[in-house]
Amino acid sequence: MSTSSRIAGDGKIQFGVFFQGVNHTTVWRDPDSGSQTDFESFRRVAQTAERGxxxxxxxxxxxRLREHLGRIHDLDVAGRPDAQTALAALAAVTSHIGLVATQNTTYNDPADLAHRLSSLDLLSGxxxxxxxxxxxxxxxxxxxxxxxxLAHEDRYIRAEAFVQTAKAIWDSWADGAIAGSRDSRRWLAEGGITPVRRQDSSFDVDITxxxxxxxxxxxxxxxxxxxxxxxxxxxxxxxxxxxxxxxxEAARKFREDIVARTLKAGRPADDVKIFPGQEFILAPTAKEAEDKLQWVRERQVGPQTAIAYLEQFWGRTLDEYDPDGPLPDIDPVVEVTNATRGNAFHGKSAKELAAEWRAEATDKGLSIRQFVSQRSAVNGRGLVGSYDEVADLLAEYAHTGAVDGFNITPWIIPTGLDDIVNHLVPRLQERGVYRTEYEGTTLRDNLGLRAPLTRRSRTRRQESEDVA
Ligand SMILES: Cc1cc2nc3c(=O)[nH]c(=O)nc-3n(C[C@H](O)[C@H](O)[C@H](O)COP(=O)(O)O)c2cc1C
Known part of the structure; x- marks a missing residue:
């Protein structure tokens, strides 16, 4: 039996919306484009998503604002509100949709972040x-x-300790921590809260x-x-x-890899859900969708953005190059690029990467703008097609269990989900691969998750054996 066939998928597909804020993948200069900072943009997207x-x-x-060579690198717009603040506001104008805050473990601290996240969790029900x-x-x-x-390995060592500490903080209140009655002498039950004391190479905390x-x-x-x-x-x-x-194909391979790793970690094969990021470009017909793709790509990456994008990898100004001409024929300044782009080079030197890109662009006859537009797209070409074509394709994803859902990056804010909700969702429902109502009120319910890992250690081995 292959590992992928052991996934007890439910034959359904789910959607999330990834509000990136500032990126190469949103058309900000269109007259229909909203603001990246007004609450109205977030409200409109979240409520449309919930309707769908x-x-x-x-x-x-x-x-921090993106920058390189001492200049702010704007992507037609710059600046985005703090995720948890915006999500707290969205909690008040939505009732079922999950609210996901990307927060890093390198610069935050567990005592503070764990509390802010559990505040959002309580306030949003x-x-x-x-x-x-x-x-x-x-x-x-x-x-x-x-x-x-921090170096890559060190970032993950800190991340592991961070998450363990956050979970311990969340678990420090026992189920019966609150004595329950206003008449009881103490509101808190005796011993209901256990202090968290952890000391390792990343943290030294003593917290309740x-x-x-x-x-x-x-x-x-x-x-x-x-x-x-x-x-x-x-x-x-x-x-x-x-x-x-x-x-x-890539999603299937990734699923197999994750299933193998999940089983090795002692968890049931289907315990980790997978949502790839993706851009959807839809229209009534395939031809119209192709035209729309062209239109979107031309507007996502303007001339100045294309040059600024390459400059990050070349480590020097490239003002003298024509955005509609070939890629720069000079070599990058290696030291600068390696230091500023973290792991974006995937282990290659800047010179190797530049040579590879030059060859690819020449081969395909692409200008700087066209090359950057393709390279910085959310995920390759995206899902492009008529509503029915894309609904059929998504049904295939659902039936093969390649993914549990997609995290959709709208190419325009705030109207970018309208065609998905109005035209694609009903077609998916007709095909029986999309929910017709929310299963529950919590995000854990709606994702179909088991209890949190720390709450089921005794049954974990048993579940793993049942599934395998
Ligand atoms: C789909 C996806 C979305 C991401 N979103 C963010 C983000 O919003 N902010 C951020 O700082 N990093 C983001 N990251 C980047 C991670 O911080 C980065 O990949 C991290 O350094 C982990 O490194 P690794 O890919 O080598 O494991 C994202 C990564 C992926 C794969």
């Missing part, structure tokens, strides 16, 4: 989640006087959790990080992976 029975509203995190990232860019470090960023459990026990844990270390971290700690692997 989406599982989650997702916020990315960037703790059990709908909060934490998307755990370690953040791979150097410029963020300057905010915190830490002189850059400040809040009781929410209706979903504690926030759901997402993880986004694709290295082998990141994947092992996910199967040890997370409920859901926000992945980069969206194409059907």
């Amino acid at each position: 029975l989406f599982t989650a509203f997702f916020f990315g995190e960037g703790l 059990g709908r909060a989640a934490w998307n755990i990232v370690t953040t791979d860019n150097a410029w963020t470090g300057a905010n915190f006087r830490r002189g850059g960023f 959790g400040r809040l009781p459990r929410s209706s979903q026990q504690h926030p759901v844990l997402f993880q986004a990080g694709d290295s082998a270390t990141g994947r092992d971290f996910a199967v040890r700690n997370a409920d859901v992976i926000f992945s980069r692997h969206a194409g059907l």
